[in-house]
Amino acid sequence: MEPERRQSRALRTRDLVLSAAVEVMVEHGYAGLTMQRVQTRAGVTRGALTHHFSSMRELAVAAVDHVARAQGAEIQGAVGTADPTALIDVLHEVTRRPTYVAGLELWVAARTDPALREALGPGARELARQLREPLLGRVGDLDDERLEVFGDGLLSLLRGLAIGGVLRDRPALEKAVLQAWLVAFGADLQPVPSSSAPG
Template sequence: MAATRAESYLQQQERRSRASRQQILDAAVQCLAEYGYAGASTLRIQELAGISRGRLLHHFSSRDELLVGAVQHLASARVAELRTEVGSMITVPDDDPARIDEAIGQMWANFHQPFFWASIELWVAARHNDSLREALRPAERQLQKAIHETLAVMFGPVWSARPRYQQVVDTLLSSMRGASMAYGFDPRTPARDPHLAQWRDMARILLAG
């Protein structure tokens, strides 16, 4: 009986620890997106998460570790969601060029999610912050690998097997990243962006042309 109570107590503590970690990560991403890197202080994150200073430090020993972990957590969760949602998001057959169009539409939509803007804050800050850059680099490599795996699923086995597929995806990611930056000071409707038609034309020519 005592062993059972002890086990139940440990499970409760573990659940609380996971919940508090999640609160901290969510608050960190929100702070990055709303206040930028400079404004995402541990005190502000702590207050927004509604947790104590000691509990925050229990999970994350430094501010940069927390901010990198928060962005990677949110981005990884979104990538995992995309992989499970592909079947409902993209309904055209694998060999239909319209699948290219749908995949590109989904790619572009994700450049307007909170994790993207939080990531931008970290990338810019890392330019002059050695410790942040070192913390960010391995996490970004891991995330990029997961993103490319998910994109291959979105484009499907036919188009992702084309010789110029990787060239197309790399060009799309770089171009979308650049185009989305203007939305930070000039908000518009992403689905109406003229680049969208250009990206689809380019991809169709290189993959299906």
């Protein structure tokens, strides 16, 4: 087999495994993520699975990063909107999905697993950047320290709402909470100038 075809096939297999791992995590949680379940869901051999991922920890972190990349792309696609409220709605929608909440399960597990905590670090920082940056450019008249508090506070609020949504599904109330946060913080979200919007 030609090297390009072999590489393309390997990438397809890896994506298949990652998608299967995400589905298993959403359905069974991090505690229920097993190599056998992922192998069965992906329809691959054990050898193909372990060729790409040698441990459950490695597979779980890669699956969360896989979801985060897709979420980041979606957020970036919404950045061009002229309506800041629409951007907040996109951030809220992304962080209340089962895939996002499944990723937060790994954060909880990382509390007692230093290796998992270290492995999750880069992806968590990148997703936080993708969630925070689109808003920071639209917040009026805040000094650097207050801007950091605004961004980190909003991310913490979104995470809390995501976890709370596991027990009570109240998206309208969650939106009201987000708006109250913005008003209470005094954040003046500015629309993107029309010249910045994608043409």
